Amino acid sequence: MNLVAPLRSLSLRQLEVFYAVVSAGSITAAAERLQISQPTVSTMIRRVEDQLGLALFLKERGRLVPSNEGRVLYEALQRNFRHFQAIADTITYLQRDVSQRMSIATIQPLSSGLIAHALKDFMAERVDARMHLLIRPRKAVYEAVASDGVDLGISFGTGEAKAEGLEVEQVCVGRIYCIMPKGHPLEAHDVVTHAQLNAWPQVSYPPSHQWLYLIYEKVLGNAPPEPVLTVENVNSVYPNVENGIGVGLVDEFSLRFHSKDRLSFRPFEPRIDVTIELIYPHRKGSDLTGTFVRHFRKVCAQMTAAPI
Template sequence: MMNMVAPLRSISLRQLEVFYAVVSTGSVTAAAESLQISQPTVSTMIRRIEDQLGFALFLKERGRLIPSNEGRVLYEALQRNFRHFQAIADTIAYLQRDVSQRMSIATIQPLGSGLVSHVLKSFMANHKDARMHVLVRPRKAVYQAVSSDGVDLGISFGTGEAQAEGLEVEQVCIGRIYCILPKGHPLESREVITNAELNEWPQVSYPPGHQWLYLIYEKVMGNERPEPVLTVENVNSVYPNVENGIGIGLVDEFSLRFHPKDRLSFRPFEPRIDVPVELIYPHRKSSDLTKEFIRNFKKICAEVVSTPV
């Protein structure tokens, strides 16, 4: 076995590729063009192979290189095996293209069903080969997905507090909190709804300490507030219960923008409570596809917050 492989140890696959190209194309010039290298490089590599093998691979006939008997035998052997190398090269190229067109996003429910979906519609219309994957997670789990689970990008509401050490977080736009009401509610006559007015009515809200919006509200208002008549697990669950007249509730601007409004009314909540949208970047370098998505996301975010709800 050692004697069989020893001659190959001094010859690289690139050298064999150059020899194969010269025979296949019929000239050094054509081989150099197909391999995108210079003619002197091709000639030098052929001479080096012949020196290493100890026999001539080509003969000159009327100024042209013609494979010798040994050269023809080697070429036929390479012809059988290069098909396998080409299949491997094609597979690698396919995998590289596939990876470059795949992207994963971790986001929270209020954004995943509204703003993120809206951006994806526009983005994928212009990137038909892209294959996207969206994970909907609680806020803390979004950071975890970006930090440890290999997700390409996180999109969440920000509180101004670090959620994962070392992750880069970028705030891209700011919305606000709105109060939503069932159609025909007496507070429809108000241009804004204050905390005092909110607390005069039954509320659909969130369990204490459970939901990001409740935490923000507590920081602004403190803990003195009536107990909600109904608590739900997420913002999206507030809407149907308000529409059915169970109570009024507070929601973020971004979920409100993409929710049907035929069965509810809404007013800005005062004092103003900001809702920042932030991008969470992994430690590794972003792909070109991810960078393009981020550009689109920022552009659409700016357009969204500049128009009335």
């Protein structure tokens, strides 16, 4: 079935004129709304009817009213014209000073802490900047950068971005911590070892799904104890640990920006490093991107120099 064929003879402008006549209630009102002459509106309506072979309007008591066919067409346009309006709004948005717009793709654990702080300082300097932040799974961040769909990617370093031929800059290195509810026996230790961790119920991640699980598996082997609860991302570990379901492993960067009112934390041994990397698209970066990267590096340096 060729769904496009019935539309080939019509232009978007013709449909817009028909829509305006029905919604405005008359040719005169439609002409004023569209800022064209009444004869032009009348001619375009007749042409649409001729091309479709349908009578879209009837005259009742001297007024032009839509026929049954006209009402059906109007309702279809009413449902879909808002999508055209969204496209028009997007085009207008893109046309406004592109040099002051920037998009970043990142993962959830970094979005609300580290990146939010960098954005605050950055936007205080570049008050005219307009930013768009995409929160995506790690692989989707790489895909967004590889397709040149965003100006910058920020993620935990796993080597995948470099393997895909993307330019990668390592910004800072943190480590993995064990978190536990306040008053938990593990608070008695300066560090939490593999054996100590495995003595308690754990909140962890599905096998082969989450980046932290994969790193953990490489260091500790492929037979860790089965967690009592698996979650889809690091941010979901915190409330479940706070509620006493189990202990968990989290990255230093999300931990730094999470409230410590209901949890305690200890470094995990053997040490597992976590890196943050900037991922650049193939196209040349803008001045705006360079300014944001400068602020991001500064926030990273200040954060890693301070105790948790």
